[in-house]
Amino acid sequence: MDRTPVIVGIGLSEYPVAPDLDGVQHHVLAAQRAIADAGIEKSMIDGYVNAGGGGGMMVDDAVTMAEYLRIDHKYIDGTMTGGSSFEFHVQHLAAAIRDGLCDTALVTYGSDQLSRMGRRLGTGGFQRAGQRVAGPIQYEAAYGNSLVGSYAMHAMRHMHEYGTTSEQLAEIAVGIREFAMLNPKAMYRDPMTVDDVLNSRMIADPLHKLDCCAITDGGGAFVITTAERAKDLPQDSIYVLGAAGGQTHWNVSQQPDFTTSAGAKAAPIAFGQAGLTHDDVDMLMFYDSFTITCLILLESLGFVKPGEGGPFVAEGNLKRGGKWPLNTDGGGLSSNHPGMRGIFLIIEAVRQLRGQGGESQVPDCEVALAAGSGGWLSCIGVAILGRSHP
Amino acid sequence: MTAEVRTVEEWTKPLPQLDGVSTEYWQAASEGRLLIQQCPKCGHKQWYPRALCTACAADPEWLECSGRGEIHTFTVVxxxxxxxxxxxxxxxIAMVQLEEGPMxxxxxxxIDPxxxxxxxxxxxxxxxxADDVGIPYWRPV
Incomplete structure (x- = not known):
């Protein structure tokens, strides 16, 4: 029996604004759509994976949601590495499927971030006056750093070491916006130029407002099973060719190197599993919480050498029609970012590999690489997916 | 070294929740002393303070710093x-590389941001x- 792990179903809930859905309903709607897309019965699901963390007032951890969904699982995983959780889930599920710990697993995510919390995530303030802060964050809390500030410190150091410019970072946002303009559901669809990015207000130097991702509602789900079982299912099987992850720190003050990421360790493992090289990759899905996130992923995953990312991006290599089209759904920068975007990287990669990308379809898309960044470029998960298995 | 300890009328920012390791760190800071840790076994230095040396897992010891360093990276919020x-x-907000090594x-x-x-x-x-808490800040030399 061929137990090679394959993704056979994907589903999105509603985005970018869905005031009638709470976070749990986003999980559920995405799950219903992924199950329908896979063409399976719910009763076939014997593995369940969910990072929780949808925010707001809801309870959406793995065991609560397994109960809510009534999944009779023999494999459960609640790994939470921030926005990259879902790439780590692919890694864990690939092993679980291969080892027979389960046969068909469901991964879900849901968040009503925008409708319930507004746009406070990036700059709203984690800390409040007089609050006692426990754990390692106690060494950071008194200073009023923001989420944007943590990424900004990466961009500042990268600029210092390599001469990377705000214009080059802006090119990333512009390229992704061009894909968002092809996605009718994307949050931001107006044409945008490098000057628009540079002229948007500074949030935390050197990151402007348009270097930062959207805040939206949204949910996603996917179904993964064995190649054997997938033979009877309607969608093209998308193979998990390689998946790996790594962590350099969690809190940003413990980042050992502000110009790179744990992707430098994870990517060679994932490529080794896949038996592929960077030139085999047809499109990229990077966690674009901020423009700098993409640049550091591009370099640390080895697509270009450290410091070469800025000029490479400015040449248009990540745009539509470029060498490695990036974030064909419009990304977190322009389409949707409900707080933990990593699941959408997997879903869009699968859509492209199936050839269901519509106007934004990457021609002859055989191999896609999804790279999630959780925390503050802390936990990097890499998944390489393909239309065929070598 | 003992650095300047400024007082404010009322501290309105978040406060650390003191724990088994951090109590001594914050107490020293309230007296004008910046502590990091050094491992007696392997020499590794680290900040923030922990119950083990992250390099070799031995029990670390306190090391009083010079209180000088340089800005490794920063942002203006x-x-x-x-x-x-x-x-x-x-x-x-900045990451400061201490003379002793750690950030x-x-x-x-x-200073003008x-x-x-x-x-x-x-x-x-x-x-x-607070009585037992000093918060480290940095200013140009």
Whole structure:
């Protein structure tokens, strides 16, 4: 029996604004759509994976949601590495499927971030006056750093070491916006130029407002099973060719190197599993919480050498029609970012590999690489997916 | 070394929840002394303080710092939603590379935020946030 792990179903809930859905309903709607897309019965699901963390007032951890969904699982995983959780889930599920710990697993995510919390995530303030802060964050809390500030410190150091410019970072946002303009559901669809990015207000130097991702509602789900079982299912099987992850720190003050990421360790493992090289990759899905996130992923995953990312991006290599089209759904920068975007990287990669990308379809898309960044470029998960298995 | 310890009328920012390791760190800071840790076994130095050496897992010892370092990277925060930080915008958050080696997070004050640069030499001072808590800040030398 061929137990090679394959993704056979994907589903999105509603985005970018869905005031009638709470976070749990986003999980559920995405799950219903992924199950329908896979063409399976719910009763076939014997593995369940969910990072929780949808925010707001809801309870959406793995065991609560397994109960809510009534999944009779023999494999459960609640790994939470921030926005990259879902790439780590692919890694864990690939092993679980291969080892027979389960046969068909469901991964879900849901968040009503925008409708319930507004746009406070990036700059709203984690800390409040007089609050006692426990754990390692106690060494950071008194200073009023923001989420944007943590990424900004990466961009500042990268600029210092390599001469990377705000214009080059802006090119990333512009390229992704061009894909968002092809996605009718994307949050931001107006044409945008490098000057628009540079002229948007500074949030935390050197990151402007348009270097930062959207805040939206949204949910996603996917179904993964064995190649054997997938033979009877309607969608093209998308193979998990390689998946790996790594962590350099969690809190940003413990980042050992502000110009790179744990992707430098994870990517060679994932490529080794896949038996592929960077030139085999047809499109990229990077966690674009901020423009700098993409640049550091591009370099640390080895697509270009450290410091070469800025000029490479400015040449248009990540745009539509470029060498490695990036974030064909419009990304977190322009389409949707409900707080933990990593699941959408997997879903869009699968859509492209199936050839269901519509106007934004990457021609002859055989191999896609999804790279999630959780925390503050802390936990990097890499998944390489393909239309065929070598 | 003992650095300046400033007092404020009322500390309105978050306070650390003291634990088994951090109590001594914050107490020393309230007296004007910046502590990191050094491992007696392998020599590794680390910040923030922990119950083990992250290099070799031995019990670390306290090491009093010179209180000098340079800015490794920084940002100027220009938007923040919650008080009291909202009322202090813009302000500088930085990673400071200590003379002793490790990096420490802090805020840089006593300078125009637009004049801050990577590589700038800075020295520590403290603000007394509670009887047993001093918060390290940094200013240009």
């Amino acid at each position: 220009r938007q923040y939603g919650a008080k009291p930080f909202r009322d202090e915008l813009p302000y500088v 420490i997070m802090g805020a840089v004050t006593d 637009d004049a801050v640069r990577i590589g700038m030499a800075v020295e520590v001072y403290f603000v007394k946030a």
